[in-house]
Amino acid sequence: xxxxxxxxxxxxxxxxxxxxxxxxxxxxxxxxxxxxxxxxxxxxxxxxxxxxxxxxxxxxxxxxxxxxxxxxxxxxxxxxxxxxxxxxxxxxxxxxxxxxxxxxxxxxxxxxxxxxxxxxxxxxxxxxxxxxxxxxxxxxxxxxxxxxxxxxxxxxxxxxxxxxxxxxxxxxxxxxxxxxxxxxxxxx
Amino acid sequence: xxxxxxxxxxxxxxxxxxxxxxxxxxxxxxxxxxxxxxxxxxxxxxxxxxxxxxxxxxxxxxxxxxxxxxxxxxxxxxxxxxxxxxxxxxxxxxxxxxxxxxxxxxxxxxxxxxxxxxxxxxxxxxxxxxxxxxxxxxxxxxxxxxxxxxxxxxxxxx
Numbered sequence: 001x002x003x004x005x006x007x008x009x010x011x012x013x014x015x016x017x018x019x020x021x022x023x024x025x026x027x028x029x030x031x032x033x034x035x036x037x038x039x040x041x042x043x044x045x046x047x048x049x050x051x052x053x054x055x056x057x058x059x060x061x062x063x064x065x066x067x068x069x070x071x072x073x074x075x076x077x078x079x080x081x082x083x084x085x086x087x088x089x090x091x092x093x094x095x096x097x098x099x100x101x102x103x104x105x106x107x108x109x110x111x112x113x114x115x116x117x118x119x120x121x122x123x124x125x126x127x128x129x130x131x132x133x134x135x136x137x138x139x140x141x142x143x144x145x146x147x148x149x150x151x152x153x154x155x156x157x158x159x160x161x162x163x164x165x166x167x168x169x170x171x172x173x174x175x176x177x178x179x180x181x182x183x184x185x186x187x188x
Numbered sequence: 189x190x191x192x193x194x195x196x197x198x199x200x201x202x203x204x205x206x207x208x209x210x211x212x213x214x215x216x217x218x219x220x221x222x223x224x225x226x227x228x229x230x231x232x233x234x235x236x237x238x239x240x241x242x243x244x245x246x247x248x249x250x251x252x253x254x255x256x257x258x259x260x261x262x263x264x265x266x267x268x269x270x271x272x273x274x275x276x277x278x279x280x281x282x283x284x285x286x287x288x289x290x291x292x293x294x295x296x297x298x299x300x301x302x303x304x305x306x307x308x309x310x311x312x313x314x315x316x317x318x319x320x321x322x323x324x325x326x327x328x329x330x331x332x333x334x335x336x337x338x339x340x341x342x343x344x345x346x
Contacts, residue, residue, distance in 0.1 A: 005311065008304065033234060036278040043276070106247065132251045139276040141234035141248060 035139055037147070037155040042072075043137035047127025050104050052113035058101050058127030064153040069179035070099040072147040073123075074135065076107040077115035079143040081162035086119050088163050089146075093122040098176065102126040105135050105143050146172070148179045156182070208245045208253075215257050224257045227266050230283050231256070231273060240283055 022028070037043070046059035063070065073089055075082040093100040102123035104112045109128060116123075129135055138147070141160070148157040157175040162168070209228075215221040228242035233249040241249040241256075252273065259269045273281055285291045325333070 002311075005308070008308075012304075031237070033280050034278060036276065132247070133255075135248070136251055136255060136276060139278070 032160070033141060035155075035158040037139055038158065040155055042147075042149050042153050042155050043134075043139075045127070045129075045134040045137045047103065047129055047134055050107075050112045050116070050126050050128045051109045053116055053121060053126060055121065055123055056125050058103060058125045060153070062101065062125055063149050066099060066149075066151050068099070068183050069148050069150050069156060069176065070101055071176070072101045072103065072149055074103045074105050074129075074138065074140055074143050074145045074147075076105045076143045077111040078107065079105075081164065082144045083119070084164045085144050085146075085162040086122075088169055090120060090122040092176075093124075099124055103134060103138070104128045105140070106130065106132045148175055150179060151183050208243050208249065210250070213250070213253055213257065215261065217261075220257070220260050223266055224253070224260050227256050227260070227269050228253055231270070232281050232283050234277055234281060 042060060042063045044060045046061075047057050049055060049057035058072075063072070071089070071092060073085075075085070089100055092098045100123050102125070104126055106129065109130075112126075112128070116126075127134065138145075144162050146159045146163055147155055150156050156179045159168070159172055159175070163172045209225070215224060225242060229240050231241045231252060233239045233241045233244035233246055233252075235246040235248050236244050239249075241252045255273070256269050259272055260266075264272070270282070279286055279288070285294060287295055
């Protein structure tokens, strides 16, 4: 017993040391909130289209039976990072052929329409979440947030913040590739 | 005196708890409203993170407050409302983390450390008490010391 206690300070120092090392890791984001949606079916929601924009609205049903994974992006015209992200998402949709759905979060329809007319509309469907209630269903804490939803309506991935910059785009692309790979597996 | 009174009043007003609840949110039923406040105080704002939604001015916090009131008005119990929000935001949304295997370390480390230090304290005390007390010299030893000291003194004198 005494012998064990002699090592106790060392043991405690070691445990605390490892804990602090973990805390000091610059790659760890202490603000990252784990999403409960991952591997869960997408939440139930049904949104009207944005008036003045020629794409249909978005609901839970649209996420099921899609051909491969889709990107669901939560955006708003008042969100500055969304503007930066818009180019990246447009490239994903127009150049690489991924399906992109949008949720227009707590935005004035006029502002949203103007924003999309100015920047171009890469979205295949856009739901207008005027009250932010669908946002709560998705568990978002702000805009932009981007989800990858599998062909069966399962949420596979969540990216908080704008998909801007080499590292963010690479991370997102990797998640997208993984989603595509996993959706093809059952067919084999 | 007037100035002192003013200072006291001001200090009371300025230290009053922050409230973000806006007039249009408050429910007509005071009992439901009280329950809504109760629930809001244990739900964390997902934007500001160290605030409950009751005192947060963030947009999402307001939406959640409205949601809480809506659920309560629809007849949910406090727990049902909490579960509803938890299902969407996870345990993270609770101001005090629930006791699950992943939070054992969080909940039990303080008690473990306290127990360990108490144990260490008692062991040190016991060792100190059981240490042999100093016994007085026997007559024989006394003689030896005197003899030794004398011989030393003689040596110095030479």
